[in-house]
Amino acid sequence: MMARKQVQAQRKMQILRALDSCLQEKSFQQTSIKDIARVAGVNHGVLHYYFASKDDILLNYIDYVIEDYRAQVKEWIGDKDITKLDKREFIEEIFAFINNKITLNRSLSHIFIEIWEIGIYNEAVRERLRHMYFAWIQELTSYISRFVSDEKFAKNISVSMVAFWEGMALFSVIIDPDGLDIAEVLGRFQERIIEIL
């Protein structure tokens, strides 16, 4: 039945969302299969029915998180006609999006710090992160290329921007929101980028 497949997909999503919720409280390692099951409201055996192992859940979760972020980017791009924006407008738009949805989204940053750490010791996870960052940088480079002729320079700027954003995301999680005037720093950086391009 078609319904079967849908139920499967739904159950999987239910479990991945439960893990998402658990990761707000505890690290992946400290989160037990039973914890996830409890939050998902299902029997713990079910998790082993839908996923091969705890590690398999993790990998699927990471794919889901990355896919979710990509979907948001797509949606954002779909809303506006980027080609019609001038440099300042474009930078303002992109910073607004990244700030609100990514850098200052503490629960997302939270999860990414977790994924970074797992990536240190887990090649499969690291591979996924690599992929994601390459795609992100490439996309940004392609946008920026509209304003600068030097392709290499465009990529260089893109790498810097993403590194900066990730550093700021880290700060927004580690350091009290008020300890640093993060919004201010982001604003100034934005101005600087406009000048540079």
Next chain:
Amino acid sequence: MMARKQVQAQRKMQILRALDSCLQEKSFQQTSIKDIARVAGVNHGVLHYYFASKDDILLNYIDYVIEDYRAQVKEWIGDKDITKLDKREFIEEIFAFINNKITLNRSLSHIFIEIWEIGIYNEAVRERLRHMYFAWIQELTSYISRFVSDEKFAKNISVSMVAFWEGMALFSVIIDPDGLDIAEVLGRFQERIIEIL
């Protein structure tokens, strides 16, 4: 009596260095007390004699790592008379130091990503990180203030620099060394900072 204290301190250091070594292989959670003891070359019972718990080892370890880094900074500062350097010389010096000792020191970045992650779920660790980043930013701000009059601007630049460096450190660990031309990006950023100041 004095000697005894020293022996104790030495033993503690021996254990913390063993943990340092272990963290190159496995996460803190995956590293067992017996793993650390084995690497330290001592009986595992000893670890509970010198430290209250595994978590206590961690906290002491983080203090040790941060202290170690501070000592390196101190040593670096001690070597040169910063006040005699002009802007370009100063920036070049500081980047050379940060790049070699911090940002491109993969095994250090490795450990810091681990500490970030622990900090997410552990207030005591997060507190230490906060402290460290505040001190780092403040120190940088004080140096930069020599070249810019606006104190707020100086701090803003400092935060940006540290965020950028941490993002680059992350990339150097997560992304293949050759995947991104990290040295090139760092060099360009350096130039940009000189222009700005």
Next chain:
Amino acid sequence: MMARKQVQAQRKMQILRALDSCLQEKSFQQTSIKDIARVAGVNHGVLHYYFASKDDILLNYIDYVIEDYRAQVKEWIGDKDITKLDKREFIEEIFAFINNKITLNRSLSHIFIEIWEIGIYNEAVRERLRHMYFAWIQELTSYISRFVSDEKFAKNISVSMVAFWEGMALFSVIIDPDGLDIAEVLGRFQERIIEIL
């Protein structure tokens, strides 16, 4: 209606044969219901429709194995007119059959060792084995009685022969085929039996 019964019987055989195949790889305990179902090419739920439990499958399987062996014996007897054979001919015939079909049939011996083990802890299985061995010994006794007058002696010889064959079957499985010259030993034993009778 009749057809339905036949389909049921066929399905059961399909499952029992699947177990037979599984037992070449893993012990009964290590073989899961789903393993059997996979090999049988049916849904695992079906196994619980046709059999009350995993243990019930086992009991039916043992009956099937024993029945299969009996059928082979019947077939062999049907082929020749035993009454016309003289002592030497008879012994040669029976040894040829036992050696080829039973003692040196490693996959069969394999399964019987498994059944012996189950029989140790399972009265129902032990009961079936008892039955089988009694029948086998009795049959052999009746044949041998043609050549010896003492009924008790005939039975005694029969028990010895079966015990010897089972011991040799064990060796053929446990010990490398080449480690012992099993064929040679069987041949000498055969000669000795002819002398004795």
Next chain:
Amino acid sequence: MMARKQVQAQRKMQILRALDSCLQEKSFQQTSIKDIARVAGVNHGVLHYYFASKDDILLNYIDYVIEDYRAQVKEWIGDKDITKLDKREFIEEIFAFINNKITLNRSLSHIFIEIWEIGIYNEAVRERLRHMYFAWIQELTSYISRFVSDEKFAKNISVSMVAFWEGMALFSVIIDPDGLDIAEVLGRFQERIIEIL
């Protein structure tokens, strides 16, 4: 300390003996680590302290069983001066020993059937069985060689005897003691061997 080593050896024996006891009730697979611990009167964690895994316990157990049997054989040989016995005396002695200590020792046979079964699917166990049977056969061959000149014939007889004894051991466990007149069969076999040699 010397004492430490002894305690270790004692604890290990305590655990192996507990397994021995458990195997009288359930198969190795059905016997859980906690079952063994319960019977041994120790915490289940201890079993993992002294042995690497459940499989490691098994292997050590098998070594212990085989070693125990060898010790019995050694002791028996030590008691008498075999070289002084004539053929009949020797055969009578050896049969008396094997019958009482091995073939008719139901709890031992019990355990060996279990080990045979494990050996089917476990190369390490099979290897140990092979070793044991080769040693047994070789020893028997060396004794018998005193009475027959043909070395090959002596080995052939030895293999037959061991196979027969193992088959009879199986019967003594599987078949009710009274179902077959096992003692009688063993006696006749003994007579026959004396005639042959």
Next chain:
DNA sequence: CATGAATGAGTTTTCATTCAT
């Protein structure tokens, strides 16, 4: 009849921690 989702008891194993020697 067939399917496969769900259950939950049970298994091996790990490990921080304690403590007697």
Next chain:
DNA sequence: GATGAATGAAAACTCATTCAT
């Protein structure tokens, strides 16, 4: 101070069995 034996809670995972569809 050191040692290593012992404890017991908790983990991931398996699987026979049930049952709604």
